[in-house]
Amino acid sequence: MTLKSRRRGPELEDAILDAAWAVLIEHSYAGFTYEAIAARAGTSRPVLYRRWAQREDLLLATIRKHWAAHPVELPDTGNLRDDAIGFLRNAGAGRSGMMTMLGMQLAEYFRATGTSFSDLRQHLLTPGQRTGFERLLDRAVQRGELPDVPRPPRVVNLPFDLFRHEMFMTMRPPGDEIAIEIIDQVWLPLIGWPQAR
Amino acid sequence: MTLKSRRRGPELEDAILDAAWAVLIEHSYAGFTYEAIAARAGTSRPVLYRRWAQREDLLLATIRKHWAAHPVELPDTGNLRDDAIGFLRNAGAGRSGMMTMLGMQLAEYFRATGTSFSDLRQHLLTPGQRTGFERLLDRAVQRGELPDVPRPPRVVNLPFDLFRHEMFMTMRPPGDEIAIEIIDQVWLPLIGWPQAR
DNA sequence: GCCTTAAGGTACGCAGCCGTATCTAATGTT
DNA sequence: AACATTAGATACGGCTGCGTACCTTAAGGC
Numbered sequence: 001m002t003l004k005s006r007r008r009g010p011e012l013e014d015a016i017l018d019a020a021w022a023v024l025i026e027h028s029y030a031g032f033t034y035e036a037i038a039a040r041a042g043t044s045r046p047v048l049y050r051r052w053a054q055r056e057d058l059l060l061a062t063i064r065k066h067w068a069a070h071p072v073e074l075p076d077t078g079n080l081r082d083d084a085i086g087f088l089r090n091a092g093a094g095r096s097g098m099m100t101m102l103g104m105q106l107a108e109y110f111r112a113t114g115t116s117f118s119d120l121r122q123h124l125l126t127p128g129q130r131t132g133f134e135r136l137l138d139r140a141v142q143r144g145e146l147p148d149v150p151r152p153p154r155v156v157n158l159p160f161d162l163f164r165h166e167m168f169m170t171m172r173p174p175g176d177e178i179a180i181e182i183i184d185q186v187w188l189p190l191i192g193w194p195q196a197r
Numbered sequence: 198m199t200l201k202s203r204r205r206g207p208e209l210e211d212a213i214l215d216a217a218w219a220v221l222i223e224h225s226y227a228g229f230t231y232e233a234i235a236a237r238a239g240t241s242r243p244v245l246y247r248r249w250a251q252r253e254d255l256l257l258a259t260i261r262k263h264w265a266a267h268p269v270e271l272p273d274t275g276n277l278r279d280d281a282i283g284f285l286r287n288a289g290a291g292r293s294g295m296m297t298m299l300g301m302q303l304a305e306y307f308r309a310t311g312t313s314f315s316d317l318r319q320h321l322l323t324p325g326q327r328t329g330f331e332r333l334l335d336r337a338v339q340r341g342e343l344p345d346v347p348r349p350p351r352v353v354n355l356p357f358d359l360f361r362h363e364m365f366m367t368m369r370p371p372g373d374e375i376a377i378e379i380i381d382q383v384w385l386p387l388i389g390w391p392q393a394r
Numbered sequence: 395g396c397c398t399t400a401a402g403g404t405a406c407g408c409a410g411c412c413g414t415a416t417c418t419a420a421t422g423t424t
Numbered sequence: 425a426a427c428a429t430t431a432g433a434t435a436c437g438g439c440t441g442c443g444t445a446c447c448t449t450a451a452g453g454c
Contacts (some may be wrong), residue, residue, distance in 0.1 A: 006401055006450050030227065030305050033442055043356075044402055104365075105302045105308065108227050116368040152382045162355075165362035171313040185349045189389050191442070203420050203431055232411055241432055246413070 007043075007111040016041045025098065041158040056113055059106075067124050070097045074132055074153050080140040080193060084183045086175070087132050092173030100167050102184065119170065133157050137191070151191060159187050204240075213238045213245065217259040222295065225302040227255065254312060256303075264321050269293045269328055277337040277390060282373070282378045285328050285360050289370030297364050330354050334388075348388060356384050 007015060019041035024032050032055070038045045053056040072094075075086035093099060103117045110116050130138070133156050145188045162182050166174040188195075204212060221229050229252070235242045242302045248257035253304060269291075272283035300314045303340035307313050327335070330353050337343045363371040384393075 008401070008451065028305065031443060047401060104301065104304045107304050108225060110368055111225055111302065116366060118366040121366075152378070154378055154382050156340055157382065158359075161362050162358060164363070165358050167366050168362070169313060169315040181349075181351055182329055184353065185351050186387065190383065205421065205431070209431075230411060244431060
């Protein structure tokens with residue numbers, strides 16, 4: 001296949017990272033090889049080696065490119081319960097949920113680098129930004145649904161942790177009934193939402 | 198290395214499964230190869246192939262052998278809070294905690310077989326047996342610490358889920374402060390333990 | 395239009411692991 | 425003591441991916 005046009009610089013790099021992402025999604029980290037990625041990108045291994053000397057570098061670049069692009073959408077229904085359930089639903093759908101399950105596949109990478117999913121997450125998150133559930137609570141307080149008292153981060157972000165745990169355990173995005181269970185049985189009672197129970 | 202005695206049958210099988218376990222612990226599932234295991238057991242690949250045609254079979258046999266042997270110990274302090282914290286502490290220590298983190302490494306296996314950690318867990322658990330936290334609650338009710346009301350399984354087993362989530366995220370057993378946080382900030386308030394808050 | 399840069403292609407040797415075949419010799423059984 | 429079994433050793437061809445070296449040719453800067 002002799003293409004007339006030859007890609008260069010950023011254009012080529014983008015194409016490679018897209019191909020790498022596709023390979024990662026389809027074949028997991030075990031199949032994330034220079035060989036497969038180069039083939040998928042329609043280029044050759046030396047081109048990849050010139051840019052990323054280590055597989056780990058390539059992985060990081062790949063993830064970094066595809067992470068920020070797809071934040072979880074925050075619903076605004078005017079009601080804390082519906083906001084929370086909707087938020088979990090969004091978290092499971094789309095690329096965000098895939099990202100989480102992909103994290104599980106990266107166990108081998110974490111092992112090799114001595115890092116963890118938590119580290120990767122820290123590395124990718126915008127520092128200082130409020131989490132989804134923190135913002136949901138802010139709004140609920142503004143609406144007067146809840147008193148403005150301090151709450152431990154562990155409690156605030158509990159639903160997301162449980163949701164992620166569920167994804168780790170089952171390797172698929174949990175259904176709505178799980179989200180509802182988490183919110184109704186655990187979270188709302190815990191933060192003392194007046195209409196709970 | 199020509200050994201005088203030649204192992205056979207169950208003795209050999211045990212030795213192989215022990216070697217397989219060691220390899221699994223040290224090199225994770227990616228390094229879990231017939232080659233490495235045979236070498237470690239001081240035997241040859243054909244011997245393994247005669248018993249387990251598939252790598253997955255060998256993995257299951259290996260895990261099955263080393264799972265039941267080490268249940269998490271249930272403390273009995275006479276106090277629900279101390280019981281719960283102690284139980285989480287035990288869950289993180291020893292082979293049980295390792296098992297959980299090993300589960301993370303098996304992502305590739307789950308992918309290949311279309312199963313999940315949850316499936317594996319189901320497969321290994323004694324059916325019908327009450328979970329650790331269910332038993333802790335039973336005893337607390339007997340002591341009169343708590344009313345005998347039904348509680349959703351999700352709430353009852355919440356601490357373990359959060360603890361496991363923590364292990365998944367950080368790839369190491371959480372410290373006591375995490376266990377205490379989970380019990381004090383989340384669980385005890387949720388089940389209405391009188392001395393909480 | 396010349397010249398530097400880098401993409402694209404090919405090839406090399408190396409390593410690890412696969413699955414199987416074959417032979418031997420130790421072991422436990424009868 | 426003869427025998428069936430099977431562990432253990434070795435070897436085979438094959439495959440995939442590694443990392444590098446090399447050459448060519450297209451692209452972009454000047």
